[in-house]
Amino acid sequence: MADWDRIQQRGRVEDRRGRPAVAVGGASLGMLALVVIFSLVTGTDPTPILEGISPDARSNARPVGTEDPQYSGLDDYELYVAQVTGSADMMWEEEFREAGLEYRPPQTVLFRQATESGCGGAHSQTGPHYCPADETIYLDETFFDELTTRYGARGGEVAQAYVLAHEVGHHVQTLLGANRRVTSNEASIALELQADCYAGVWAKYVEDADVITVEEVDQAIDAAAAVGDDRIQQRTTGRINPESWTHGSSAQRKQWFLTGFNSGDPDQCEVR
Ligand SMILES: [Zn+2]
Numbered sequence: 001m002a003d004w005d006r007i008q009q010r011g012r013v014e015d016r017r018g019r020p021a022v023a024v025g026g027a028s029l030g031m032l033a034l035v036v037i038f039s040l041v042t043g044t045d046p047t048p049i050l051e052g053i054s055p056d057a058r059s060n061a062r063p064v065g066t067e068d069p070q071y072s073g074l075d076d077y078e079l080y081v082a083q084v085t086g087s088a089d090m091m092w093e094e095e096f097r098e099a100g101l102e103y104r105p106p107q108t109v110l111f112r113q114a115t116e117s118g119c120g121g122a123h124s125q126t127g128p129h130y131c132p133a134d135e136t137i138y139l140d141e142t143f144f145d146e147l148t149t150r151y152g153a154r155g156g157e158v159a160q161a162y163v164l165a166h167e168v169g170h171h172v173q174t175l176l177g178a179n180r181r182v183t184s185n186e187a188s189i190a191l192e193l194q195a196d197c198y199a200g201v202w203a204k205y206v207e208d209a210d211v212i213t214v215e216e217v218d219q220a221i222d223a224a225a226a227v228g229d230d231r232i233q234q235r236t237t238g239r240i241n242p243e244s245w246t247h248g249s250s251a252q253r254k255q256w257f258l259t260g261f262n263s264g265d266p267d268q269c270e271v272r
Contacts, residue, residue: 012087200260
């Protein structure tokens with residue numbers, strides 16, 4: 001079992017899960033209200049339509065200004081996220097110091113359904129992502145249920161940690177200015193594969209520190225493969241169209257994760 005308590009450092013985490021969701025498009029509270037009004041007008045039962053939105057959209061429908069007391073303190077999930085991002089921060093601090101650079105840790109925002117972000121709003125359907133404008137990772141952990149049910153990943157704590165380490169990888173790219181050079185799909189895939197490689201370097205780092213076992217690294221490899229563009233397309237459309245890829249194939253994502261893991265060296269992550 002992964003032993004996250006071995007990690008001393010804590011990442012910067014802001015918990016917004018207890019807040020009522022902010023409408024930023026998609027299944028917002030406003031949309032929920034419209035569905036209910038539509039149902040009142042037409043006399044239809046709103047339940048099936050609400051079911052189609054998402055269970056969280058309903059459970060999050062609290063009066064504005066009230067906080068869900070479930071998230072008022074530091075719960076296990078928030079601690080876990082702070083530990084995982086803390087371990088990535090520790091690793092990158094070292095790497096930056098060796099290169100004579102200064103590392104600035106990212107912020108991680110936990111939210112449910114939707115929240116405001118420096119990139120025009122974060123939505124749970126987008127999945128975990130990094131916004132360079134405010135140097136913040138946005139994470140709605142309900143995505144991980146989808147990772148297992150929809151994308152067929154085995155899941156697990158280390159699989160989720162890989163996703164976080166990948167997002168910290170995008171932060172590093174921002175600090176190094178790598179993301180400014182992206183002008184094509186191909187370049188965007190290169191950045192994604194580099195972030196997977198960085199996540200592999202992180203996996204090596206926490207495995208060396210006895211936080212995770214080498215068997216658990218398989219969880220991360222499995223998750224990397226599950227979010228390959230070809231696998232996602234196969235599952236969602238039944239067709240594979242490399243022209244529209246944004247993250248790389250399952251094989252590529254796995255390969256670059258392993259390049260990072262086997263070398264333990266971010267300098268090996270230059271994807272061309
Ligand atoms: Zn990414």
